[in-house]
Amino acid sequence: MTDRQGNPSGEDSLIARYFKPLATDPGAFDLTDDAAILKALGDDIVVTTDAIVEGVHFLSDDPPDTIARKALRVNLSDLAAKGAAPAGFVLTLALRSADDVWLTPFARGLGEDAGLFGCPLLGGDTVSTPGPQMISVTAFGRVPPGKMVHRSGAKPGDRVVVTGTIGDAAIGLDILKGGAVAAALAGDVAGREGLIGRYRVPQPRNALASAVRDHAHAAMDVSDGLAGDLAKLCAASGVSAVIDARSVPLSATAATLLARGAVGIEAIVSGGDDYEILCAISENRFEAFAQAAELAGVAVTSIGTVIAGPSVPRFLDNAGSDIVLPRLSYSHF
Amino acid sequence: MTDRQGNPSGEDSLIARYFKPLATDPGAFDLTDDAAILKALGDDIVVTTDAIVEGVHFLSDDPPDTIARKALRVNLSDLAAKGAAPAGFVLTLALRSADDVWLTPFARGLGEDAGLFGCPLLGGDTVSTPGPQMISVTAFGRVPPGKMVHRSGAKPGDRVVVTGTIGDAAIGLDILKGGAVAAALAGDVAGREGLIGRYRVPQPRNALASAVRDHAHAAMDVSDGLAGDLAKLCAASGVSAVIDARSVPLSATAATLLARGAVGIEAIVSGGDDYEILCAISENRFEAFAQAAELAGVAVTSIGTVIAGPSVPRFLDNAGSDIVLPRLSYSHF
Numbered sequence: 001m002t003d004r005q006g007n008p009s010g011e012d013s014l015i016a017r018y019f020k021p022l023a024t025d026p027g028a029f030d031l032t033d034d035a036a037i038l039k040a041l042g043d044d045i046v047v048t049t050d051a052i053v054e055g056v057h058f059l060s061d062d063p064p065d066t067i068a069r070k071a072l073r074v075n076l077s078d079l080a081a082k083g084a085a086p087a088g089f090v091l092t093l094a095l096r097s098a099d100d101v102w103l104t105p106f107a108r109g110l111g112e113d114a115g116l117f118g119c120p121l122l123g124g125d126t127v128s129t130p131g132p133q134m135i136s137v138t139a140f141g142r143v144p145p146g147k148m149v150h151r152s153g154a155k156p157g158d159r160v161v162v163t164g165t166i167g168d169a170a171i172g173l174d175i176l177k178g179g180a181v182a183a184a185l186a187g188d189v190a191g192r193e194g195l196i197g198r199y200r201v202p203q204p205r206n207a208l209a210s211a212v213r214d215h216a217h218a219a220m221d222v223s224d225g226l227a228g229d230l231a232k233l234c235a236a237s238g239v240s241a242v243i244d245a246r247s248v249p250l251s252a253t254a255a256t257l258l259a260r261g262a263v264g265i266e267a268i269v270s271g272g273d274d275y276e277i278l279c280a281i282s283e284n285r286f287e288a289f290a291q292a293a294e295l296a297g298v299a300v301t302s303i304g305t306v307i308a309g310p311s312v313p314r315f316l317d318n319a320g321s322d323i324v325l326p327r328l329s330y331s332h333f
Numbered sequence: 334m335t336d337r338q339g340n341p342s343g344e345d346s347l348i349a350r351y352f353k354p355l356a357t358d359p360g361a362f363d364l365t366d367d368a369a370i371l372k373a374l375g376d377d378i379v380v381t382t383d384a385i386v387e388g389v390h391f392l393s394d395d396p397p398d399t400i401a402r403k404a405l406r407v408n409l410s411d412l413a414a415k416g417a418a419p420a421g422f423v424l425t426l427a428l429r430s431a432d433d434v435w436l437t438p439f440a441r442g443l444g445e446d447a448g449l450f451g452c453p454l455l456g457g458d459t460v461s462t463p464g465p466q467m468i469s470v471t472a473f474g475r476v477p478p479g480k481m482v483h484r485s486g487a488k489p490g491d492r493v494v495v496t497g498t499i500g501d502a503a504i505g506l507d508i509l510k511g512g513a514v515a516a517a518l519a520g521d522v523a524g525r526e527g528l529i530g531r532y533r534v535p536q537p538r539n540a541l542a543s544a545v546r547d548h549a550h551a552a553m554d555v556s557d558g559l560a561g562d563l564a565k566l567c568a569a570s571g572v573s574a575v576i577d578a579r580s581v582p583l584s585a586t587a588a589t590l591l592a593r594g595a596v597g598i599e600a601i602v603s604g605g606d607d608y609e610i611l612c613a614i615s616e617n618r619f620e621a622f623a624q625a626a627e628l629a630g631v632a633v634t635s636i637g638t639v640i641a642g643p644s645v646p647r648f649l650d651n652a653g654s655d656i657v658l659p660r661l662s663y664s665h666f
């Protein structure tokens with residue numbers, strides 16, 4: 001917008017200053033139009049949207065560049081799990097004020113990730129709010145027609161596979177909130193920082209997207225907790241699963257905390273913010289999938305088996321007994 | 334999400350109950366997957382995103398069905414101005430609580446408009462917030478390749494044309510806020526309600542989209558104020574304009590208020606929330622455009638002329654003198 005002298009208003013100046021450099025796709029028209037153009041190029045366009053809210057998905061004193069990265073990465077994680085290649089995103093920013101000290105690192109982090117993941121900014125909306133700040137992203141990906149990987153499709157006998165490690169982010173959040181785990185890691189600064197980093201900056205597995213598309217019967221990203229998200233995948237596929245809790249991949253720090261009794265396996269498998277890929281792979285495709293994952297530099301671990309039936313998936317302990325989960329995952333309401 | 338017994342959590346139950354009925358497109362997968370598929374069908378996909386915030390774009394006691402309609406319609410208005418046919422939308426809802434009394438009419442209004450405008454729900458995200466409620470919509474439209482209508486492209490000699498009437502919504506908001514206009518309309522309940530209705534429920538001109546695409550050199554929707562939005566269009570096109578303020582189309586109620594001195598022309602041309610289309614049409618296309626508009630049932634009015642030069646557009650009064658505008662439009666920052 002322009003004032004009487006034709007100078008840009010605060011809002012337009014903010015967009016031009018911070019976000020135009022991120023709008024590298026020709027379809028973004030340098031953010032000077034009312035809409036963007038997304039070319040499908042013969043592919044299906046995969047659309048996903050996820051918002052993060054101050055005090056809920058990030059903390060007020062989280063570094064702004066990590067908030068930006070998280071806002072984009074939680075969406076990139078969905079694209080990865082669906083087997084899609086990133087194509088771009090739009091951003092809605094609800095801010096209390098146009099604060100340079102906050103916006104400069106926010107835009108820098110967002111731009112770095114947009115470049116890193118090949119997912120340019122296509123457009124957005126910036127609004128003022130008196131309340132908690134919120135960043136809503138709608139991200140677009142491309143898959144060959146009909147090739148999006150669904151939650152449904154898992155079959156009895158499939159392996160249940162997850163990427164990376166589970167539980168780190170939930171423990172990191174507990175530390176940031178001053179929980180009991182913080183004391184158990186008092187002397188291990190690197191371990192603490194590693195867990196906090198996993199909460200603040202997810203590591204979406206976009207490098208694995210094509211392998212997921214080529215090999216998985218079903219997939220989704222683990223965002224609300226492994227147990228709950230597996231229950232969703234099983235429900236959508238009309239199957240159940242049995243998980244060997246000992247197989248759930250843990251970081252060294254999480255494994256140490258678990259061994260000391262500072263965290264329980266229940267918290268690890270029902271905590272949120274993992275942003276790993278959970279998928280069902282048939283036995284005869286697992287070897288090829290694992291090789292593709294190795295080439296992509298993404299760790300994958302087989303943690304159990306899909307079985308027939310409508311039951312909620314079981315998590316078994318060392319003795320083969322069911323682990324009782326007080327809740328499966330995070331829910332907003 | 335499911336609880337230990339496999340029952341959906343509040344969040345998933347909310348989505349299934351209120352929003353699944355709106356997800357009529359097969360690419361929405363009944364909102365049971367992590368992403369949707371948008372088929373381009375050989376067209377360019379037009380992407381636009383606009384959020385509305387409680388206390389900023391709508392009032393806490395606005396009827397929930399009108400809030401839903403406004404959230405979708407402000408985006409439909411962008412698609413119309415770009416010459417695009419609606420294809421679907423995704424929704425981010427930041428709510429204080431999952432309140433049936435609010436959600437039932439909200440979802441009903443949203444569903445009715447999704448049907449009315451042929452713009453099905455494709456996906457979304459529902460998050461909790463302690464702060465003001467916010468609804469963010471990203472809407473998708475289709476245009477034949479390369480045919481999106483831009484802000485740039487207006488040429489000296491083009492007519493400046495607007496749809497519908499200007500200023501009603503801004504006056505309606507003033508009434509809702511207990512402004513001075515309310516008293517001037519004390520006896521005119523229908524007039525008051527008409528203006529308030531224009532604030533709460535925009536009337537996007539999607540019926541005119543194909544005529545805009547066929548005839549306009551440049552177009553955008555008027556959302557932040559006619560004067561400011563015209564300045565944006567002119568700046569993007571590298572031109573200026575001269576507007577005859579007497580030609581700006583007014584509703585009967587607004588015209589009466591203007592004649593009585595209860596509102597000024599400055600407030601009318603710089604108030605926001607019009608959601609009309611502003612476009613530049615060459616003289617030799619105007620007749621065809623006007624005929625197409627008549628067939629579409631949308632009033633269009635020629636209000637001035639595009640001229641060469643970099644100046645901010647001028648608004649002239651009855652005497653041909655420049656009207657001084659304290660501000661051109663609304664800005665969030």
